[in-house]
Amino acid sequence: MRIGLLMGCCLLFGHWADADILKTRQGEELRGTVQLVTFLVKDIQTIYPREEVVSLQIGAEGNDALDVRSEGKQEGRLVSVMFEAPAGIRAVTRDKLASVTFDSATTMESIKSKQREETDAKEEQKTDLTAEQRQALTKNRELYKAYTDAAGEMKDEGYEAVKAKFMDRVREVINEVQRLERSIQNKIQRREQASTRSSTTSRGGTTNMSERERLERYDGLANDQRDLDRARANATKLRSTIRAEEKKVREKADQRLSRLETAYTGNRAKLFGGETMTEDDMTARYEAALRLPGEKAPKPPKTTPPKNTKSAADPKTPSEPKPARTVTGLEDLKGN
8 A cells, every 4th residue: 555655744835726626514615725635445444645646526425526736536535635724724624524635736836936936036035135146046947847847747657657668468457357356247147037947857866956955966056156356465565566566656856855955955044155167167066966867968958949040050959849748547547
């Protein structure tokens, strides 16, 4: 079972216009930020951080649906939502919830970005800086944003790689489970519909088995049930393996963001201290931060708009960046 990351408190600036909305059964409406969603699927309870949740639907009959970026849609039952509003953090259980609406802009990354921009702007306003320093600080923010976006794309590509690696095996396992479930259902139905009358022969009074007795002895239902148990166990093991691979992707992404954060604050401290840093100096620090130990140097992100024409003296003008990939989950494993 994958345990979600426990996240610290974050506050939104302004009037909480861009916010997640939680409505209770008593008609109360709360605006803020969902931090954790605890969801139950077939007796397996999982905690998801806000950044992984796309949507949550609370069913009237007790059947809920959760859409997760790395796993796709799954059906089960909501346990609780940890929610942060201006009044503080509270855990709200399912029996008190009517609906939960997620704002696409309300993610941990966007919240932290807003916090940083406002904090940095206030700090720069209070400080006597030269024009060159202010320009360098602006460039530092642009580079930080570009490289954190690049780290996000690398995370998406990591999830795609996990999906590509295991999807064929996922389909095999799920097809086997579904095949055995259909076989068992058909055999049980045939047994229920079979005649229970036995017949006797005229010679010696031998009693023959009824149709149901013959099915119970020879249709192989017990073997199918044992095979189904093994197939479900294989699905559980595969699910755990995929979760472990996804965890590695997340850990690398978190490590990159932490290193980029260190580069950003380091550059900023140098600039406030009066040191001169060129764009190349700052870029070198960000490239080193983005590249984890043992990795090849990633392609540096683009930080300025492309020119309409390429200069003959500059044949290496970077091309348009690729559009961000849409992360699709391993929904084939849902419920198994």
